[in-house]
Amino acid sequence: MLQALGLGPAEEAVYTALLARPTASAQDLARQTGLEKAETTRILLDLATRGLVAVATEAGSGAPDSADCGAGRQPARYRLTPPSVALAPLLVEQRNALHRAETAFSMLTEQYRSTAAHPAGSVVxxxxxxxxxxxxxxxxxxxxxxxxxxxxxxxxxxxxxxxxxxxxxxxxxxxxxxxxxxxxxxxxxxxxxxxxxxxxxxxxxxxxxxxxxxxxxxxxxxxxxxxxxxxxxxxxxxxxxxxxxxxxxxxxxxxxxxxxxxxxLYNTTTGVRAEATADQQPTEGELEVLALLLAGISDRRAASQLGLSIRTVERRTRRLMDLAGADSRLQLGWHAARAGWL
The missing domain is CATH 3.30.870.10 (Endonuclease Chain A)
Structure with missing residues (x-):
């Protein structure tokens, strides 16, 4: 997930491990992630330089681990900078990079079409x-x-x-x-x-x-x-x-x-060769969507619960309404009860 924002796999491992703790030392995070302590320390210092983590100002905590060599000094503990603050610049940077890439794509596409050796080359x-x-x-x-x-x-x-x-x-x-x-x-x-x-x-x-x-x-x-x-x-x-x-x-x-x-073809339960008939039945996936809709759950929440995109939920709902010959979801609910779909 965070690799899309420019963090490497090891950096993401340390970051997400720290996400579950108020504070942690490099040694704590090394044990949790399986990384070497020296590498974990280096990653923490780099993340701190980038503003993603900070040294916790707890009583008895010292400077970063690289400086923890004196007797009696406690290892430095780190905490996350609020992600809403720290990750926002990275997100903006990625969006800007994507926008630049899309602009370059459009320019190259148009240039290719305009300089094709033969007019048909830009079409076929x-x-x-x-x-x-x-x-x-x-x-x-x-x-x-x-x-x-x-x-x-x-x-x-x-x-x-x-x-x-x-x-x-x-x-x-x-x-x-x-x-x-x-x-x-x-x-x-x-x-x-x-x-x-x-x-x-x-x-x-x-x-x-x-x-x-x-x-x-x-x-x-x-x-x-x-x-x-x-x-x-x-x-x-x-x-x-x-x-x-x-x-x-x-x-x-x-x-x-x-x-x-x-x-x-609608009946995917009994076989793909089931052709359209007067008593077409919805698929299992469509019935899952129907059950949530009749419970008053919104399309977006239904999509989240079923692990689907909202467009897939909307598409299945539209198919259900076509099967029922319904013009509204109220009519769909009435038809579903009458047809014994649920």
Whole structure:
């Protein structure tokens, strides 16, 4: 946690160990963290220089440990400077660094587009080879902040399914809206079915169609990736990365059209092939959210209790209301009681 603010692992260990104590000596903290006393002392002195800790002014306490060599002198004891005061400058510094990085990113992106060797180079980029295709795929999924739109068809080629699952889980944990349209034969196989059930429980929305024209992933409606036929690249996996353009808009429209016509899957308890019916049942994860909402708990508090993002709670609530045909949460509660959901 504190490494994000510029503290190293050993510094964070000492800092968090001191967090649980009013005061402590270097020897106390060395025993607790497993570090050498000399290293612990050095870290404490460095943290003191940075204003994160201070020497406690208790009766009988002396100067810092490096000076504790006289007879009868007690080892120095340290205390934390209030984190709200000491860590605030570090947080501001990190925010400023992130802002500078975002500015540089925008400038480099625009410069790349404006200086591309060919006008099409700023719109479509060709990526060839397993490593390059996999790298770009993970960039798109891990870089998404708001939304991922995915077509799934055929067996994975460049990105193994287990690696795709890791990127998928990361996006769901961040609260990214994740919608998938899959060709119905993609879900053949027990392992795939199990992974899909777990992803749906985490908030992924999945619909089925008989067939799809292509495989693709769209990230935040700003970038998309579409695999190419390997016969056109000497037998190597290849893909095009599409940036903001009329072509990207067309791919998004294609996704929305297929999504609207696809068959929703809601029943992740009995199996991923359970298609939409008049008596659709909510998933276990949705029922957990429903129980907290009917108890009067806010979305934010429900998210905290369930270890979910607030967007995931809102998405599950919206799905429950769609299943119930409800226009309000009061109607949702009435339908839940009538349908025996709880």
């Amino acid at each position: 980029e060709v990526v060839v080879g397993v490593e390059q295709v996999a790298h770009r795929f993970h960039q798109l999924q891990r870089g998404a902040q708001r939304e991922l739109l995915v077509f799934l068809v055929g067996a994975p080629i460049a990105v193994p399914r287990e690696e795709a699952d890791v990127s998928e889980s990361s996006a769901l944990d961040r609260g990214v809206d994740f919608r998938v349209v899959a060709a119905k034969d993609y879900l053949d196989g027990h392992e795939v079915a199990r992974d899909v059930r777990e992803a749906m429980m985490a908030g992924l929305e999945l619909r089925l169609v008989d067939s799809l024209p292509l495989k693709m992933v769209v990230s935040d409606r700003e970038r998309a990736m579409v695999p190419l036929d390997m016969a056109d690249s000497g037998g190597e996996p290849s893909a095009i990365v599409v940036h903001r353009s009329g072509l990207l808009t067309a791919l998004v429209h294609l996704f929305e059209k297929e999504w609207a016509q696809a068959r929703p």
